[in-house]
Amino acid sequence: MNNYDTLNPMQRLAVETTEGPVLVLAGAGSGKTRALTHRIAYLIEECGVNPWNIMALTFTNKAAGEMRERVDNLVEFGADSIWVSTFHSTCVRILRRHIECLGYSTNFTIYDSDDQKTMMRQVLKKLDFDPKQYKERSILATISSLKDELISAEDFSARSAGDFRQSRIAEAYLEYQAQLRKNNALDFDDLIMKTVELFRVNPEVLDYYQERFRYIMVDEYQDTNTAQFRLIELLSAKYKNLCVVGDDDQSIYKFRGANIENILEFESAFPGAKVIRLEQNYRSTGNILNAANGVIKNNAGRKDKTLWTENEEGIPVVFRQYDTAYEEADAIAVDIRDRVDSGAAYSDFAVLYRTNAQSRLLEEKCVNRGIPYRLVGGVNFYQRKEIKDILSYLKTIDNGLDDLAAQRIINVPKRGIGATTIGRIMVYAEANDMSFYEACKAADRIPSLGKAAGKIRGFVTQIQSFRSKLAYYSIGDLIEDIVTETGYGEELSADDEVAAETRLENIEELKNKAVAYEESLEDGEEAPTLSGFLEEVALVADVDSMEDSENRVVLMTLHSAKGLEFPRVYLAGMEDGLFPGMMSINSDDPDELEEERRLCYVGITRAQKELILTCARQRMVNGETRFQKPSRFVGEIPPMYLHRQETPSMFSFGGVPVKPMSTGGGSGFRTFGRPAQEAFELPKKEKEPYRPWTAPAARYGKAISGDSGLKETYIGKQFSVSKATSLSYGVGDRVSHVKFGEGTVVDITEQKKDFEVTVDFDKAGRKRMYATFAKLKRC
DNA sequence: GGGCCTCAAGTTTTT
DNA sequence: CTTGAGGCCC
Numbered sequence: 001m002n003n004y005d006t007l008n009p010m011q012r013l014a015v016e017t018t019e020g021p022v023l024v025l026a027g028a029g030s031g032k033t034r035a036l037t038h039r040i041a042y043l044i045e046e047c048g049v050n051p052w053n054i055m056a057l058t059f060t061n062k063a064a065g066e067m068r069e070r071v072d073n074l075v076e077f078g079a080d081s082i083w084v085s086t087f088h089s090t091c092v093r094i095l096r097r098h099i100e101c102l103g104y105s106t107n108f109t110i111y112d113s114d115d116q117k118t119m120m121r122q123v124l125k126k127l128d129f130d131p132k133q134y135k136e137r138s139i140l141a142t143i144s145s146l147k148d149e150l151i152s153a154e155d156f157s158a159r160s161a162g163d164f165r166q167s168r169i170a171e172a173y174l175e176y177q178a179q180l181r182k183n184n185a186l187d188f189d190d191l192i193m194k195t196v197e198l199f200r201v202n203p204e205v206l207d208y209y210q211e212r213f214r215y216i217m218v219d220e221y222q223d224t225n226t227a228q229f230r231l232i233e234l235l236s237a238k239y240k241n242l243c244v245v246g247d248d249d250q251s252i253y254k255f256r257g258a259n260i261e262n263i264l265e266f267e268s269a270f271p272g273a274k275v276i277r278l279e280q281n282y283r284s285t286g287n288i289l290n291a292a293n294g295v296i297k298n299n300a301g302r303k304d305k306t307l308w309t310e311n312e313e314g315i316p317v318v319f320r321q322y323d324t325a326y327e328e329a330d331a332i333a334v335d336i337r338d339r340v341d342s343g344a345a346y347s348d349f350a351v352l353y354r355t356n357a358q359s360r361l362l363e364e365k366c367v368n369r370g371i372p373y374r375l376v377g378g379v380n381f382y383q384r385k386e387i388k389d390i391l392s393y394l395k396t397i398d399n400g401l402d403d404l405a406a407q408r409i410i411n412v413p414k415r416g417i418g419a420t421t422i423g424r425i426m427v428y429a430e431a432n433d434m435s436f437y438e439a440c441k442a443a444d445r446i447p448s449l450g451k452a453a454g455k456i457r458g459f460v461t462q463i464q465s466f467r468s469k470l471a472y473y474s475i476g477d478l479i480e481d482i483v484t485e486t487g488y489g490e491e492l493s494a495d496d497e498v499a500a501e502t503r504l505e506n507i508e509e510l511k512n513k514a515v516a517y518e519e520s521l522e523d524g525e526e527a528p529t530l531s532g533f534l535e536e537v538a539l540v541a542d543v544d545s546m547e548d549s550e551n552r553v554v555l556m557t558l559h560s561a562k563g564l565e566f567p568r569v570y571l572a573g574m575e576d577g578l579f580p581g582m583m584s585i586n587s588d589d590p591d592e593l594e595e596e597r598r599l600c601y602v603g604i605t606r607a608q609k610e611l612i613l614t615c616a617r618q619r620m621v622n623g624e625t626r627f628q629k630p631s632r633f634v635g636e637i638p639p640m641y642l643h644r645q646e647t648p649s650m651f652s653f654g655g656v657p658v659k660p661m662s663t664g665g666g667s668g669f670r671t672f673g674r675p676a677q678e679a680f681e682l683p684k685k686e687k688e689p690y691r692p693w694t695a696p697a698a699r700y701g702k703a704i705s706g707d708s709g710l711k712e713t714y715i716g717k718q719f720s721v722s723k724a725t726s727l728s729y730g731v732g733d734r735v736s737h738v739k740f741g742e743g744t745v746v747d748i749t750e751q752k753k754d755f756e757v758t759v760d761f762d763k764a765g766r767k768r769m770y771a772t773f774a775k776l777k778r779c
Numbered sequence: 780g781g782g783c784c785t786c787a788a789g790t791t792t793t794t
Numbered sequence: 795c796t797t798g799a800g801g802c803c804c
Contacts, residue, residue, distance in 0.1 A: 059794065088794055113793085137789095188794055223794095256793060355791050377793085418780055539794075559792045581791055599792080622790065623795045 011035045014276045015042045021270035022243040027307040028605035029283025032245050041074040051078035055213040059220050091195040109402045110538040111187045123175045147189035148225040148257030153177045184401040192227040199234045210238040221246030225257035248303050252599045281307045285314025287641045292604040294638040299594045316643040317611045325619040333365035350554040350566040354579035376556035386503040393482045397466045398530045403436035413491035421452040475514040558603045569607035574615040575628035600633045735776040
């Protein structure tokens, strides 16, 4: 039995208010996860609720995992049967059971953003849209926000009548959905939307889940979008025991459809809702908290609350300005180095920044200074080429309906199957209403393929053989097999020795993940399956794999940092134009700036003991040098909690107090690009819209052309091997070609590396081609 | 068929 | 600066 006396009165109230809708407004570091987990324990122990009837929803797998762990520790019996998972995996779990009534089969695949892009490219090509006017990126963004609002392609199409551009986008949306369905695939947004749709069209299914989940808890509620709101609204409609926990000040996902109204209007959406505030912070020092409060109070339209703490005041927040981003990064690295040398652990530190692009420099400097780090985000592990290749194999083996996956690997490694052949198979598949892979299986019946059919057959045989191995192979072994049997590994090494090594390591890592997956289900109720593994992989973010135990500095974006805490935090790149970003500064919508401010608030409140803000006067962004002022957010921190340690500037930047530099070296007076003069004129002429001064993009001529001769020889060698010394046909001979049929040779000219052959084809007309590739046969 | 080169475009933030 | 897509040449 647990002791609930360790909770403070407000937390305790949140735990004991079990019936009806409850909104817990939980400030940063106020122990909300603690309250949530204890609430689950309380429901079971004190209220006799069956664990089976409890569900907890989070946004990230990491959060889910953490909660799961804490619940397991707290609840003696039946913790397994509580559903603790993310919105997305919850929906997948439900859809895997019931999606058939929506016309998909239950082994659907989940498309990530790369897949979406590929698919949309195909859609736009098919519809013959002008790629200048209709960018797949922006169309996908539109579709995504429509889905967040539960607006289907049909709805959108109906409401766009009359607006030309919109109805074209609607066309794309319709076609995109049609393609998804054909591929038996769902994108991220579909997972939520289809589940809501399922509940709407199928009341019995809804009723089943309503009965099952009598107590629902939602973490990070401020980040829910309309679709997610509907989902929990539907699920909780019967018993109305819905407890949401969130902080409107930490709502940072508006760009992704998060609807802040969900939390601001909770009480009117769920009449009779009780509101409980957790305002005592257990995480940060007084100074850090006061700094955070000072910043966030500049936002209008928030639920009024003030965080307080009994923690000690601590040391002041520090602000340092450097001349260049280069020095900023180095100073941070040096700073960490010093502190570790005098006893701190690497894992005490996190460096947070606004954009992923900033990580490069920081990484570089960490390497220079010998600081072990973990980079979270950036290029996702699962987006790496080699990983996607292997996963595409697994998907094809598993599903066979996923055209994108099959098309990706049909010629990887090279099997001599080119775009033309793939195009023909696609045409055939389309005409016969089958999947791409099915069409491959029927390659012999596609007349247009000609000799290519043999190659396709080889590919199909390989896949089929992998399939049959599935029965007695582990997923890890299967991956191993794919790499060796297909020659994938060989091709990698042939291409680039050094790069191949890291690639193979990554594949090794994927294997480890597969093994871990299989072990995690070893004695659970469900058996590990290939589909299960692919699904898990599709739904993980990078933060999820962060190991707490590692002794490394953590580098990540402010967004990724939400929900985490670190003893010492650096916020790098505190500059107007970067953070807050220019988009938000120039926007007509004041809420954009407010969202950035909330992001800043999130960043500040990650710190437990120490917070250091840094910025650079000069920074390269998109290949151009920008001169920037310190972030306005720095100025919003009440001076009494802030210790400014500006370094002296070679730029003598207007009006900023200059103090001697007390820490962090930097490499002194390095200069880049423009002289100081222009540097300080620009920020002065602040006109609309505000834009920091930008140096003309540095244009360098051809870099090094001296090595071309060397390359030539090398290439020449390779080609000369393949060059035929003589041909089996001559001028006037009749020849046949796989594509063009029969014809007469009119001319042959020998060139450096190949023979150029001109042929008059009976049907296809006169063509000129290279002998090596044409593969003409005498007849 | 495909490698290599040139040119253009693009940048928040992510389940 | 870095990635992507199209064109050219072997």
